[in-house]
Amino acid sequence: MITPTIVEGLRPYALGEKLRGLRLRKSMGLVELGKHTGLSAAMLSKLERGKLFPTLPTLLRIALVFGVGLEYFFTDERKRHVVAIARKRERLRFPDNPGKGSIAYNFESLDFNATERKLNAFYAEFEPVAAEKVRLHQHAGVELLYLISGTLDLTIGSETFVLEAGDAVYFDSGVRHSYHRASKGPCTGVIVTA
Amino acid sequence: MITPTIVEGLRPYALGEKLRGLRLRKSMGLVELGKHTGLSAAMLSKLERGKLFPTLPTLLRIALVFGVGLEYFFTDERKRHVVAIARKRERLRFPDNPGKGSIAYNFESLDFNATERKLNAFYAEFEPVAAEKVRLHQHAGVELLYLISGTLDLTIGSETFVLEAGDAVYFDSGVRHSYHRASKGPCTGVIVTA
DNA sequence: CTCCCGTTTTCCTGCCACGACAAGACCGGT
């Protein structure tokens, strides 16, 4: 069932304009694109003018020709002018694991007041914890860690890396990982997940 | 026409798993989701198991319930087990604008050896530049800046914010923006874009 | 075992994506 509400909800993605943009950028005609995709020129025209919603197979065929992923069409281009500032003094600090003896790190959210997050960022202070007590965790996406000070043991899967101040890592956070402060002094860093 | 090639091309998006993930995260049943979306539980089951490709209207209905955009489904989740470490000493430093007098900042890529980037991260040292010479720039996506030291004037669109060490900003980098070091001493930070 | 709940399978319907075709529309070239 195709209701006005749904049509409205799909409009912001501007599929038609994006399709037309891709095609014209390569100065290609509807018929030519039709040959490459195996679709009729007539239908391509309708798609570009928003008279019709492509099925995923259809959309993928076109995407393949232009070498883009489907995400190209669905990255919401509503320019939400997001600006969220997290002042150091205003930030809340959460212990990683309140009430237990094994607090591995304190962290502060750096963008908790951004409505729409594609990124989650934290400022972390790693606390000394017995190596056997550190907890592994995992979550979908990727993670980026920039170490500002101290030395940190980072375990990813079965491997452990030693990071010094100024080092950075980028890894798939779907793999189990854990942090362990290796330096005597303070150990701080910025963590960004997506 | 629905060919094996197309099926293969759609697999990496793992629509089914994502749908199921969304539903289970809210510990919701197929029937309940059916009520909210106006879709039959039977079909939802098929979608989650990849037996069927949803049309865009259908997909949108589900997305609306969970408050996600369609982009949620099409960000390619090929789990390449990425681990890329950028050691401080091994990193290359690029001036923002080599050969010209108006170098606003030096930056070092923090994940340049990661094959598939969803995130781009830089360590930046902001240099003193006359305020009128700073250049505005823009690029798709969002940007996150964590200021490690110094004071920085950040202009986003027509607004200017003053950031102190430890502050962080999260904003839509599609809007024109520029950096300008406000402190006498060194001014450094981490920039992540997505 | 029976009841209950959520899920999957089966079967079928009908909507709408998509194609075929033709009619504009807009170019040059002669």
Add this chain to the structure above:
DNA sequence: ACCGGTCTTGTCGTGGCAGGAAAACGGGAG
């Protein structure tokens, strides 16, 4: 002007596949 040619947009028809209804399956709990 009058033609090709190329690109685009209507109109109409169809069948593939999304989607529904209901029955079968499965797993706890009692």
